[in-house]
Amino acid sequence: MENQDPLAEAYLFYEKYAKPAIVNLQSEHDEIPMEFLLEIYSAFDHLKRFYINDEDKNKVAKEVINHLKRSALDCYKTYLVLFNKELSEIENNYDLTLLDNGYYYPKFLARKYDIHKNAATARSAYPNFTTEQEFELWNNVYKLIFDFKKEMIEDYKDNLGWAKKKSKIRRVKGYLISFLLGFLSSALVSLLL
Amino acid sequence: MYTEYAKSRAGMSDEELNSLSPREIWKKFHGNSDIKVKSFFPAIGGGGSVLHSASTSKSINAKTDLAIASLGK
Numbered sequence: 001m002e003n004q005d006p007l008a009e010a011y012l013f014y015e016k017y018a019k020p021a022i023v024n025l026q027s028e029h030d031e032i033p034m035e036f037l038l039e040i041y042s043a044f045d046h047l048k049r050f051y052i053n054d055e056d057k058n059k060v061a062k063e064v065i066n067h068l069k070r071s072a073l074d075c076y077k078t079y080l081v082l083f084n085k086e087l088s089e090i091e092n093n094y095d096l097t098l099l100d101n102g103y104y105y106p107k108f109l110a111r112k113y114d115i116h117k118n119a120a121t122a123r124s125a126y127p128n129f130t131t132e133q134e135f136e137l138w139n140n141v142y143k144l145i146f147d148f149k150k151e152m153i154e155d156y157k158d159n160l161g162w163a164k165k166k167s168k169i170r171r172v173k174g175y176l177i178s179f180l181l182g183f184l185s186s187a188l189v190s191l192l193l
Numbered sequence: 194m195y196t197e198y199a200k201s202r203a204g205m206s207d208e209e210l211n212s213l214s215p216r217e218i219w220k221k222f223h224g225n226s227d228i229k230v231k232s233f234f235p236a237i238g239g240g241g242s243v244l245h246s247a248s249t250s251k252s253i254n255a256k257t258d259l260a261i262a263s264l265g266k
Contacts, residue, residue, distance in 0.1 A: 015211055020195050023210060023218055027199035030223065031231040035253065077257045078233045084260035116264035123261055126254070146196065154197060 006061030007050070010043075010068065017139070018068045021075035025082075033078050039071030069135045076138040080119055083145050087112060090153075090160070095167040099159050108152055115144045 004012075022036050046063040049055040090096070096105040122137035129137075153160065195207050203210060203221040210218065219228050234252040 019211065020199075020207075024196045024199050026218070027196065027202050027222055031229045034230050034232040035234060037230060074253065077253055081233065081256050081260045084263050088263065112264055116261060119257075119261045119264065123254070123257060146194070150197060
């Protein structure tokens, strides 16, 4: 992007990072985060200052990119929070040890921990790092989540459905057995007394 | 880069999604329904309205910290 119009760089950043981040969130959660829109609002205001208030183009472009980075950062953090909820739901309701002869779950945990480690590093960047450095770290976390969802959830969609069914059957069996045991033991006690 | 889910839900490629306006993308996912905007991180101590303030940032970071801690368990 060298020697390019600085405002074109800002638009390219929007197309490459900010727009996909919001569309991905919107496709999964059916809502647009207000935090994102407020950053876009601020970015637009900086653009106006170049066209209406004769502010320096380079300065304006830098501010616009900073707001776009923050908008993407808000999306990445939102994505992490929602991803964590999704993982908890899966871990609580699916017996993951049943998949891939027991190889799936350790892989799942290792990759989950990798995301945790990278997110903790990215989070510790604030407020000591620049927005640029913070963005790079969070973008990496986002990519890890992106790959996790593709390779550990999307690609295992059918197997996960099967594991959920199995877990449900096991749970119901467990309830029935404890109910029967309770019933039999109380019947036995009343017979003995 | 768009997720496989976003692309399959819209039935479009990365390039096609990039060429659409935000309103057109909303229509692809939700038909003609109104656009819904939500604060995923309502400001701490805020009432009905959400202020984009230091409080909102604190709220984003607080929820992010909780998620990070939960992922580490």
